[in-house]
Amino acid sequence: MTESLLPAPAPEQNPETEGFWRATAEGRLLLPRCDNCGVAIWYPRQLCPDCGSTSVAWTEASGLGSIYSFSVVHRSAGSYQSVVPYVVAYVELPEGPRVLTNIVGCDPDRVYIGQAVRLVFSDTGHLSALYRFEPVEEE
């Protein structure tokens, strides 16, 4: 169940973020990491908001995470109007950042805070993909 049925709109890109989005098309979630203080930076940018350094390098995220908060959307709009109910969540990555995303591949009513999730991608069809997460199957 790695295929999401949710829309996958293409992101607006700019010179600061095109490396990030290019990697998503290759199935990789990159986090900028500060060369000076070592912190993972989110949202992606070429400045460390913790220490002010502009020396930033891309590092690949582990692809794991846990749900920090979530909401099941029952009334929506635009391209999402016809796909309710769906789950919007903040997923906390082990690298630090809490990332806004969707939880897919599961019954929305069984999502919970603290749930372990792993990365999946939805191709936008425009040389980029949306990072989403699905529950890690409990053995």
Add this chain to the structure above:
Amino acid sequence: MTARGLVSIAGAYEHPRRVIPDRSVPQIHAEVALGAIADAGLSLSDVDAYFCDSTAGFGPVSMVEYLGLHPRYIDSTETGGSSYLVHVAHAAAAIEAGRCDIALVTMAGLARTRGEAPIAKPTGSPESAFETLWGMLPVTAYALAAQRHMFEFGTTSAQLAEVKVAASLHAQHNPLAFLPQPVTVEEVLASPVISSPLHRLDCCVITDGGGAVVVVRPEVARDLDRRTVTILGRAEAVKHTNNGRINLTSTGAATTGPLAFEEAGVQPEDVDYASIYDSFTITVIETIEDLGFCEKGTGGRFVLDGALVAPHGRLPFNTDGGGLCNNHPSNRGGMTKIIEAVRQLRGEAHAAVQVPDCEIALAHGTGGSIGTRMGSATLILGREDA
């Protein structure tokens, strides 16, 4: 009297209509401008400073021309729905600095007629691409905060509903309110879930409309017949995601509240009436905690037993019915928060909800979203003779 002298709000006016398909946005700005100026007992030609948000045209330039003003001080600080509290604070600072004497702040919009803002769209802001593609509605961002608040503190949907109930009990006395019918906790919980855990009745109304206030220096206030309201304390802040470390259970009020109280020289327990930004019920719960009316995490319990209900609750709030029931013009609730606080301090709220001997009022605005980033502002206001 504070050492800096007391700048006052001398005029306030809320547009009486909630659906205005027959007006342009500048027309509504003009109507509320004239209403507030007349309320102060001044004329448009007295205005020497003008404040508006970024939606009024080309910053303040468009409306200055439309209104025929010749200000020597202008400001269009944009913090979403809290902008107008920031404008009042900046007007007070400009008056204290000798830059102007009589400042006009206007806001207007046609959110209902134009059907605006159902879903987040890319805006060109640096965060936009990382937040607007996943189907997050404005209500969803607040729902994320509510879900986390429930998880950390045991807050319940029934407790959130109490906020709507209190607002609706006030709105029944406001003949202009968009939703004038009282509702029960059961009715809130039975309304459709829009974005869990928030129901339709956890949400504010979407209305056209606007409002304006006039801010003046003490020497001007002294010569006016109308009762004025003194600005005792003010503070503004941006609370953001802090490099991916977003905390969904607190707001910018945690910064602005203590600063504004310190400047005013009063404590939360001194506040007789509070206008609390109420885009959603969870906004009120988190804000009253952050402002110090109760401990963090206890907002849900605080609002039980009619604590927010005027005139005799522990913290009478939003006695016009608030954004939840009365008016949330242009999806921006800050101006109406100031106006109802002014009414309370003038003793001009509806008799059924007028707080007796109201001397100290607080108005708080939250622009943007508590689920991502926000511009927050707090004003502490005093009765003229207090």
